[in-house]
Amino acid sequence: MELLILNGIVNGLIVGGVYALVGVSLTLLYGVLRVVNFAHGEFVIAGSFFAYVLFTSLNVPPLLALPVAAVAFFAAGWGLYYVLIPRLSRSDDPELMSFLMFYGVSITAAALMLLLFEADSRSIDYSFTPISVQVGPIYVSTARLVALTITVAISAALALFLFRTLPGKALRAAIMNPEAIQIVGVDIVRLSAFAFALATALAGVTGVLVALVFPAFNAFSGTEYTIIAFIVVVLGGLGNPVGALLAGVIFGLAEQMATVFLPQAMAQIVGFAILVGTIFLRPSGLLGTSARK
Amino acid sequence: MTASSRAQDSADRIYFTLVALIGGALMIYFASVPVLGLNVAFHFYLMLWITMASAFNVSSGFSGYLPFGYVAFYGIGAFTTAILVKKAAFPVFLALPFSGVAGLVLALLFAPTLRLSGIYFGIVSLALAGICRLVITNMPEEITGGSFGLQLGSRAHPVQSFYVMMAVMVVALGTILWLSRSRLGKALRATRDDADAAEMMGVNVPRVRLYGWMLAAFFPAVCGGVEAWYTNVVDTETAFNTLITAKTVIYAVAGGLGTVTGPILGAVAMVWLDELIWRQFPLLNLLILGVATVALVLFLPRGIVGSILRRKPQWRRFVP
Numbered sequence: 039m040e041l042l043i044l045n046g047i048v049n050g051l052i053v054g055g056v057y058a059l060v061g062v063s064l065t066l067l068y069g070v071l072r073v074v075n076f077a078h079g080e081f082v083i084a085g086s087f088f089a090y091v092l093f094t095s096l097n098v099p100p101l102l103a104l105p106v107a108a109v110a111f112f113a114a115g116w117g118l119y120y121v122l123i124p125r126l127s128r129s130d131d132p133e134l135m136s137f138l139m140f141y142g143v144s145i146t147a148a149a150l151m152l153l154l155f156e157a158d159s160r161s162i163d164y165s166f167t168p169i170s171v172q173v174g175p176i177y178v179s180t181a182r183l184v185a186l187t188i189t190v191a192i193s194a195a196l197a198l199f200l201f202r203t204l205p206g207k208a209l210r211a212a213i214m215n216p217e218a219i220q221i222v223g224v225d226i227v228r229l230s231a232f233a234f235a236l237a238t239a240l241a242g243v244t245g246v247l248v249a250l251v252f253p254a255f256n257a258f259s260g261t262e263y264t265i266i267a268f269i270v271v272v273l274g275g276l277g278n279p280v281g282a283l284l285a286g287v288i289f290g291l292a293e294q295m296a297t298v299f300l301p302q303a304m305a306q307i308v309g310f311a312i313l314v315g316t317i318f319l320r321p322s323g324l325l326g327t328s329a330r331k
Numbered sequence: 332m333t334a335s336s337r338a339q340d341s342a343d344r345i346y347f348t349l350v351a352l353i354g355g356a357l358m359i360y361f362a363s364v365p366v367l368g369l370n371v372a373f374h375f376y377l378m379l380w381i382t383m384a385s386a387f388n389v390s391s392g393f394s395g396y397l398p399f400g401y402v403a404f405y406g407i408g409a410f411t412t413a414i415l416v417k418k419a420a421f422p423v424f425l426a427l428p429f430s431g432v433a434g435l436v437l438a439l440l441f442a443p444t445l446r447l448s449g450i451y452f453g454i455v456s457l458a459l460a461g462i463c464r465l466v467i468t469n470m471p472e473e474i475t476g477g478s479f480g481l482q483l484g485s486r487a488h489p490v491q492s493f494y495v496m497m498a499v500m501v502v503a504l505g506t507i508l509w510l511s512r513s514r515l516g517k518a519l520r521a522t523r524d525d526a527d528a529a530e531m532m533g534v535n536v537p538r539v540r541l542y543g544w545m546l547a548a549f550f551p552a553v554c555g556g557v558e559a560w561y562t563n564v565v566d567t568e569t570a571f572n573t574l575i576t577a578k579t580v581i582y583a584v585a586g587g588l589g590t591v592t593g594p595i596l597g598a599v600a601m602v603w604l605d606e607l608i609w610r611q612f613p614l615l616n617l618l619i620l621g622v623a624t625v626a627l628v629l630f631l632p633r634g635i636v637g638s639i640l641r642r643k644p645q646w647r648r649f650v651p
Contacts, residue, residue, distance in 0.1 A: 125629045125630075130633075134450065138624065139624070139629065141399075141580070141624060142581075142620075142625035142628065144621070146621030148621075149620075150618060153618065261573065265461065272454065304469075314455055314459065317454070
C-alpha cells in the first residue's frame, strides 16, 4: 500500500507538471486577451503529433523536437492571432463568442489531425537508456523523469520571464489592468499577439512532453486536455499564472491518488467535481483573494 | 383608438399572418414527407435539429446562458426512454413523457448553476455533462447496457416516430412563439439585459430564470427519447456526444439567437448544407463544420435573421 501511495505521489508530480504547463498557457491567454481557448487541448495534441512526425520521418529525438516545436508553434500562434482575434473583438460579447469560435477551431484542428493521422492511437517508439530509474523503493521510467525535469525548467524560466523581464512584466500588467498599460505606452495588440504566440508555443512544447509521459494520443485526445486545462485554470484562479502552476501539480496529485484509492470510474469524476466545486465554493481560485464575478 | 395602437394592431396583423404562413407551410411540408415518399431520415433529423436549436434559443437567446453541456439533457432523455421501454416494458408513447420529466429533473438539479454567468456557466455546464456521461457509463450493465448500449428490439416504426417528432417540434415552436410574446418571455429578456433593473421592476429573477431553464431542458430530453426510438439503439458514446451540443449551438447561432425564426432558418440552412457536404465529401464533414463555426462567429455573429434585423430594425415588429 505504501508503495502504491509513493507511486501515486511520484506520478502525480510528473503528470501534474504537464497539467501545470497546459494550465499556465491557457491562463496567460485568458488573462491577457480575455478569450477562452476551447481548442487548447488540440494545440497540445498537435504538439504531440509534431514530435511524432519529426521522430518517425526525420528521426529527430523528442528532446530535440522541443525547441523546434516551440519555434514552429510560436510562429503559428502569431499568425493565428491576426486571423482570429481582431475580428472577434468587434462582436457584441467577445468573451462568450470566443468560447464558441474556439469550439470551431477545436473541431477544425481535431478534423485536420484525423485526416492526416487517422483515428488510431499513436505513440513515439523512443526510449532512453536505461528505460527506468530506481527512485527509493520504486521504479520510474526515465522518459517521465526527463519530462519532469523539463517541466520544472520551463516553469522556472517562465516565472523568471514573467517577474524579471520587461515583456513579462508587461504581460502581468496587461492581466491586471489592460487599460492602464496602454496609457503607459504599451502596444496592446502586439502584446496580445505575443501572448497568443507564447501560449501556443507552450502548448506545443507541452504536447511533446505529453508524448513522452503518456502512453498514446490520438486526434480526439485534445478535448481531455482542454477539460484538464479548464480545471487547472479555474482551480488556480482565472488569469493567474502562479496559481495555475500550483493547481496543475495539485490536480495531478489528486488525480493519481484518486486512481489509487477509488475505482477507475470514480477517479475520472474527481476532476469534474473539483472544477464544479471550485467555481461554487471558491470562484477566485486557490490563491485568489478577491472574487472576479 | 390612438394612432400608435392602430400601428401596433397592423404590425400584429402582419406578425400573425407571417406566423400562420410560415407555420402552415412547415406543417404541410413535413406532414406530406412520408406520404410523398421523400427522404424520411433526412426530414426526421431536420425536425430534430429545428427543435433542439429552438429550445437552445430559450436558454441562450432569451435568458443569456450558453450551456456548453446541452447534450446532457438529450442523453438523459434518450436513456430514460430506452431504459423504461427495455427494462420496465413501458410502451414507447408512455415512456416519452418520462424523458421530458427526466430533463426537467436534471434542470432542477443543475439550477444552482444559474447564479453563475458568462464563461463560468459554460465551463460548469460542460463539466456537468461530462459527469452525467460518466455516471451513466458506470451504472450496472443490467440497467444501461454497458458499452454495448441498449437495443430497443422490434419497436422501431420510422413513420410513427416521424410524426411524433413532428408533434414535438410543433409543440416546441408553439411554446417558444407564445414565450416570445408572453410576460415570462419579456421578463427573461429583461433579466438577460440587466438583472438588477429587472428586479427593480418587480421581476422575480431566480424564478424567471428557472422557468426559462426548464423550458430549454424539456425539449432536448424529449428529442433524445424520440431519436432513441427512431434509431432503436442508445449508447453513451452517441447519446452524450459533444457534437450534439456543437451542432445545436452552431445551428441556433447561424440563424440568429433571440428570434423564433432564427434557429428554424439556421437549422434548415445548415442541415441542408451538412447533408450536401456529407454526400460530396464524407471525410471533410467535420472539418467543414469547424471552419463554418469559426466563419460564423467572425463574419455573421448575429446570425442570418439577426443580421437582417440589424439592417432593418423597423422589421423587428413583424418578424416572429
